[in-house]
Amino acid sequence: MKRKDITGQKFGRLTVMRYEGAAKNGNATWLCQCDCGQRTVVDGYRLRKGATTSCGCYRREVMREAIRKNPKTAAKIGQKNQFAATEGVNLNATLTVRSTNQSGVTGVSFDQQSGKWNARLFFKGQLVLNRTYCSFGEAVTARQHAERQYLMPLLKRVQTPEAMSLMELLEA
Template sequence: MVVEEKSPEKGHAAFWICKCDCGNYTDVASTKLIQGTTQSCGCQLKKAREKWKSIYKDEKIQEKIKHTFRQNDGREKGTKLSILKLAIGDKLKANNASGVTGVSYSKRDKRWRSYITVKHVRYNLGYFKDKESAIQARKQAEKELVAPILNKYKDKC
């Protein structure tokens, strides 16, 4: 890519008209030129995508990718088993104020709420007057929804 001339003003950023190796012209921000993050008008990316599409069409490669993914990823229908394991573990997120994963206090409703997310589906377990009831609902959901999956894949977690 060769810088030809300065482009007309576009807001506060400085742009340059550049000629790509393929012959096309494109506007590139000064910061992109300085950082070296722009190397073409987009033609290299298009070529790379086409190359990967043709490689991926090969059935042997598709099967190898699927096998490797299944073998190494530790997933159950889109859910990482390690995340499920954390969901019922003792480790809390930094922003957790209740002390229990999946239990929070709703200031608007002035009640404790309980929820759990499994396989990208969030289950709202309800609103409760006291924290203990919300915790019990969460623990029951863990037993019903998470424990069977973890037991099925004991050797993977």
């Protein structure tokens, strides 16, 4: 079957720049430029069906707005005493597996729509890790690497008993 050239077409916030290759499933992949300036490689089927419409910036905007509109969260925005924070980072929340977590690993989840694993880490108000992986193991490794990169220096500076026990968890 001949591939349809979609170069130059726009899908949501993504403008197709060029053919990039084939995915493992045989679908064509395309390098796209997002309206926000980021570039991303996207499966052509997902583009045409409207499943992927941005590099991820749209999802971040929607989630940011949802958080701001949540009355409980909005009431606490700007209140430093709401979290047991160290240098503005709630270490317990960052490293504790929530009851709703289905993967068993903090910051790692499965996206049913894409069939891939997501790894995320929010640090000092920024999403420093937000990537998808084909395997659970890759996502866990990425999350652990990000924890060591961003949290270890903070834990070493703090030197509290709580920080020391969290540091042991990260080093394990």
